[in-house]
Amino acid sequence: MSGRRVVVTGIGGELGSRVGALLEEQTWVGEIVGIDANPPRRRLRRTVVHVVEPQQHELIAERIVQANPHVIIHLGVWEPDARLSSAEAQSFTEHFATAVFDAATRVSALESVVLRSGIEVYGKHGHSPHSPNEHQPLEPQSLFGNMLLGLEHKVSELAISRGTAATLLRLAPVVGPHVPSPLGRMLRLPAVPFNPLGSARFSVIEDGDAAQAFVSAAQHQPHGAINVVADGSLSVMQAASLGNRISIPTIGPGWWAAKSLAKLAGAPVPEHVV
Template identity: 30%
Template sequence: MAGGGVVLVTGISRDLGRRAARYIAGQPGVEKVIGVDVVPPRGDIGDVSFVRADIRTPVIAKVLAKEDVDTVVHMSVIATPGRVGGRNTMKELNVIGTMQLLAACQKSASVKHLVVKSTGTFYGASSRDPAMFTEDMQPRSVPRAGYAKDVYEVEGYVRGFARRRPDVGITLLRCANVIGAHVESPMTSYFRLPVIPTVFGFDPRLQFLHEDDLMRVLVHSVQSGAHGTFNVAGDGTLMLSQAIRRMGRVAMPMPGPAVGGLGTALKKARMADFSPEQIAYLTFGRGIDTTKMRDELGFEPDYTTAEAFAEFANSVAPAARPADRVIGGLASGLQAAGVRRG
């Protein structure tokens, strides 16, 4: 690792950020890990030093200077507005937080490496997409709202930072949907539903990254010194219909608008957090090419897409019949309404 091995990890109040900080702290050559967030993490952080700091404010620059940080791992780009108090707060954390963090890194004489956990959501999902997105490709249309827009803007700010500080190595990881027993995300909430709504007439290809492989690729990025933008996913793809069968769930095919209506109802019930980009993904799917991950980043996931999903499926309890009936009733009503609108 370059520098003195002092690593700052953002977003450690969420489980993946907390686990990443702990995992990095346990690696050889890492002298110290500082975890920052606006609230303390709920689980054990081991040898990680927690600092209460809001990356949306200039105070983050003081933390970088005081701790002589040489590596920053940015884990604070989040996809679930319900968990942070709504869409406005989510956008502030994602976009304003990233802007302030990068401004602090720009002023810092000690920071030499920036690792950013991004997502394949950057590419969007549409009927015009290539079979596989490579890292030099752009989305077919610029996202106009929601999490996808945040991701697009965040990556734009990272590119701007790279131009202003060419001496700082940047590793940007566009990860497939992270999945695992401990992951709480729109995608894992979707597959935990007792009855799973799908878009009628579509069976998209899905890719997943096991939560343990996310930890491994973050550590690898910190230690390897490989810089650039990399797609990260387990080998292979899984059709949505296959995934539903492996969950032991029942699919509920519905017209696209009805899926959106059901998503709104489930979001209000706090059972799942649907978004326009997730509905697009569940319609058209997405493939990201991981050749560069192997050849240039030098990383190989332990789990294939199918293996990662199988382990997640085994961790989920069988569907409860009362909830099955409730969601089935909601879906049937919305399906009928969607058909009438068509």
């Protein structure tokens, strides 16, 4: 298998740029087309990048159909309160997905779609100390979880109608030096609030490992959901200690006050983080 054409949406983000850079090193990859509202954060030498706003439905669809990819890697997902507010993140994600998946129905060469999803689709089970497995019930309890589950449904419908492979990569919270992360910002506060009655432990995935998972999925085209989670888990108290921060157990009205103060400090805490 060589000369495979790949479209990467969301290539302007840190994860998308890493995926693009890795794809350029693969001998099985031919033409690469990237689409995003922002240019890549890394220099990509053989990727054709189109900077398009998520609301430009027809232009996005045109670029994808013209590329006629064998594989679409859809990373055009905005996490609430990472770079955009919750409302903006939801709107951008929905607009982008509509354009991409409408175009995908008209791509004659399409064999596989790889979706950036997340363990938030499991709800509170997604932060189990034992790590979620792919057979747990999907019970999202946050805006981000519901956004991701909606994308999974769109990809699954496309796979059924087209007979293509659909890989749903359910990522743990992605961390890295340049990754915009509500969780990371919260853990960098001088005093880190946490709800002792909520999710006591969490898992993460490093951005480089997450990028490699997308490239592997694009090459091997597995069908179904795959959790992408680093080994082990830790508590908010442990994470705060590692960062030389103070952890403050907060419940009831105090928890809402702590979230408001964190937002004022530039570290909003969306519901999927806690």
